[in-house]
Amino acid sequence: MTLKRNILLAGAVLLASGGLAQAEMMATTVNDLNVRAGPGPQYPAVGLATRGSTAVLDGCIEGSRWCRVDVNGMRGWVYADYLQVDRGGSQVIVEQHRDEIGVPVVTYESTASVVPVDPQPAPGDELLGPVGAVETITPPETVRTYIDTNPGQTVQLGGDVVVGAEVPADVTFQSIPDYEYRYTRINDRPVLVDPGTRRIVYVYQ
Structure with a gap:
């Protein structure tokens, strides 16, 4: 009986550890946004992720708002301001809570064919401020x-x-x-x- 119980416990631990190993950080896109080939607006868009798309969040570059995701069959880079994750039953913006939710840090190695500028656009070179919720409208x-x-x-x-x-x-x-x-x-x-x-x-x- 004791041997059987130990085997069951060992199996439970194995299943639990396997689940943790496969755990992925899931995010949702706040709005329609371009998925880019690299962490910067100078990189070409590989496609468009529509609002509400589910994305696997690999992580974000340290000191930057650019994050690497897999979304709608595309792999690329988007702003952390445009992603939200579930935290205790509430949806929170990744950029505003990245330390609390434990977003992994990833790096980007450029290739010879692409010469990146600053991976985080300078103030004045972008749409400033985080993306906020707005009322959906249909103009006449x-x-x-x-x-x-x-x-x-x-x-x-x-x-x-x-x-x-x-x-x-x-x-x-x-x-x-x-x-x-x-x-x-x-x-x-x-x-x-x-x-x-x-x-x-x-x-x-």
Whole structure:
């Protein structure tokens, strides 16, 4: 009886350790975002991960917001601001809680074919501020008509133009008649912005 009990206990320990060895850190994408070939906006996008996609989080570069993930059959790099994980039943942004949730540290070795710049974009070269939650909107067709007839000048910024991203303070917005949101063009893409929070609420494709 004792021998049988010891064998069962040993089996339980083996199963437990096997489960730990296979444990993966799972994350969810906060918004649509580009998955890039390397940790920086200068690297080409390997594809688009749609909002709510489940990703396996390998880890993030120390001192950087870039993290390596496997998502929707793609392997690449995304901002930690755009990922959330479950922590005690609540969804938290990886960048804001990476120490608490124990995100592994990974490194990136560049190849001769790609000469990276700073792996973390400098202030002013990206959509500043973490991605925040915004109300989903569907703008009326009259708004697109107004934008098409009043194109305005485009602003060049690094980073991914996604819903929820905060637009830098030095970017000006255009008013749209009888509409609460403002309009600007980022990297030649029309976007609608909440003037109060400066967050993008809609991106025209």
